[in-house]
Amino acid sequence: METALTQLVGVRHPLVQTGMGWVAGPRLVSATANAGALGVLASATMTVEELRAAVREVKSRTDRPFGVNLRADAGDARERVRIIVDEGVRVASFALAPSRDLIAELKDAGVVVIPSVGARRHAEKVAGWGADAVLVQGGEGGGHTGEVATTVLLPQVVDAVDIPVIAAGGFRDGRGLVAALAHGAAGVAMGTRFLLTSDSTVPEAVKARYLAATVKDVTVTTAVDGLPHRMLRTDLVASLEHAGRIRSLARALRRAAGFRRISGLSWPAMIRDGLAMRHGKDLSWSQVLLAANTPMLLRASMVEGRTDLGVMAAGQVAGVIDDLPSCEELVTRIMTEAAQVLRTLPHPDE
Ligand SMILES: Cc1cc2nc3c(=O)[nH]c(=O)nc-3n(C[C@H](O)[C@H](O)[C@H](O)COP(=O)(O)O)c2cc1C
Numbered sequence: 001m002e003t004a005l006t007q008l009v010g011v012r013h014p015l016v017q018t019g020m021g022w023v024a025g026p027r028l029v030s031a032t033a034n035a036g037a038l039g040v041l042a043s044a045t046m047t048v049e050e051l052r053a054a055v056r057e058v059k060s061r062t063d064r065p066f067g068v069n070l071r072a073d074a075g076d077a078r079e080r081v082r083i084i085v086d087e088g089v090r091v092a093s094f095a096l097a098p099s100r101d102l103i104a105e106l107k108d109a110g111v112v113v114i115p116s117v118g119a120r121r122h123a124e125k126v127a128g129w130g131a132d133a134v135l136v137q138g139g140e141g142g143g144h145t146g147e148v149a150t151t152v153l154l155p156q157v158v159d160a161v162d163i164p165v166i167a168a169g170g171f172r173d174g175r176g177l178v179a180a181l182a183h184g185a186a187g188v189a190m191g192t193r194f195l196l197t198s199d200s201t202v203p204e205a206v207k208a209r210y211l212a213a214t215v216k217d218v219t220v221t222t223a224v225d226g227l228p229h230r231m232l233r234t235d236l237v238a239s240l241e242h243a244g245r246i247r248s249l250a251r252a253l254r255r256a257a258g259f260r261r262i263s264g265l266s267w268p269a270m271i272r273d274g275l276a277m278r279h280g281k282d283l284s285w286s287q288v289l290l291a292a293n294t295p296m297l298l299r300a301s302m303v304e305g306r307t308d309l310g311v312m313a314a315g316q317v318a319g320v321i322d323d324l325p326s327c328e329e330l331v332t333r334i335m336t337e338a339a340q341v342l343r344t345l346p347h348p349d350e
Pocket of ligand 1: 095
């Protein structure tokens with residue numbers, strides 16, 4: 001199936017596996033690429049050296065195009081851009097707000113730039129800055145998310161910009177792909193669905209929690225880092241939501257100390273990162289610290305399998321996913337179903 005997305009990045013199918021922190025590593029990304037879709041490495045939770053090694057590992061496992069997701073507000077974003085350019089990575093995507101300078105630098109080097117947006121005005125802004133395509137995530141999507149559902153936001157963005165639009169938030173099958181194409185999208189991007197594959201390195205106990213979740217077990221909370229964050233509803237989330245200011249600060253300090261041991265970040269650097277995530281919001285100090293700690297909370301579940309301690313970011317779609325196919329099986333199944341749906345759609349009488 002050829003679309004503006006397959007032509008732009010040179011993949012076989014108009015499907016993207018998004019850059020999920022601690023989840024989208026070399027194994028998942030190369031399995032996705034080998035299945036003919038676009039895999040995107042999540043770099044925000046890697047050091048610069050880990051990113052270089054991860055990019056090289058993907059290249060050793062596949063000859064197909066892939067992408068890297070980065071945060072424009074990271075202190076070392078320029079170094080990460082250098083790696084993307086030097087290693088010949090095909091696509092760069094941005095978590096949260098991108099920067100005009102970095103987009104220009106990547107584009108000058110021939111990298112395809114696809115920022116993620118959650119609102120029409122952001123899509124217009126990045127299109128004006130020269131982005132090659134835009135990934136629009138509706139409110140049902142996992143991780144940091146907005147309020148407007150994909151079915152409303154997607155056509156709104158398609159109407160607003162002239163570049164290809166990739167739809168994200170709530171997709172898992174061929175029906176969804178056809179629906180997105182009908183809205184004018186050039187393809188779909190999926191996070192939760194790719195997390196729940198046999199190629200994903202997420203511990204089995206954590207995958208089991210996702211598989212067991214119903215749609216109602218997925219919630220949005222600002223209690224973790226001050227930004228609306230969609231995740232599985234767990235005891236940890238409930239306790240963060242009900243803790244008072246003092247208890248929250250004590251807990252945030254304890255987590256921050258733990259994160260520092262893992263990351264080697266200094267306290268000032270951690271506070272700077274936390275403040276950068278505030279986005280002009282009025283956050284308490286405990287929220288600033290938690291914001292800087294969100295990567296550690298995700299790590300506890302996605303890497304260490306701590307379903308009790310960690311945050312499990314999830315789209316609503318987790319409530320309707322109940323299997324763990326390989327990336328190859330998943331991509332084949334979606335494309336086969338999309339073709340069937342297209343054949344069986346009613347055609348208006350001419
Ligand atoms: C576990 C998890 C981690 C995520 N981490 C990131 C991230 O580090 N950067 C980012 O841009 N988006 C992140 N996201 C959002 C996804 O990239 C994607 O936009 C979203 O999952 C799409 O919605 P879906 O889950 O309904 O497919 C994450 C999502 C999940 C489920």
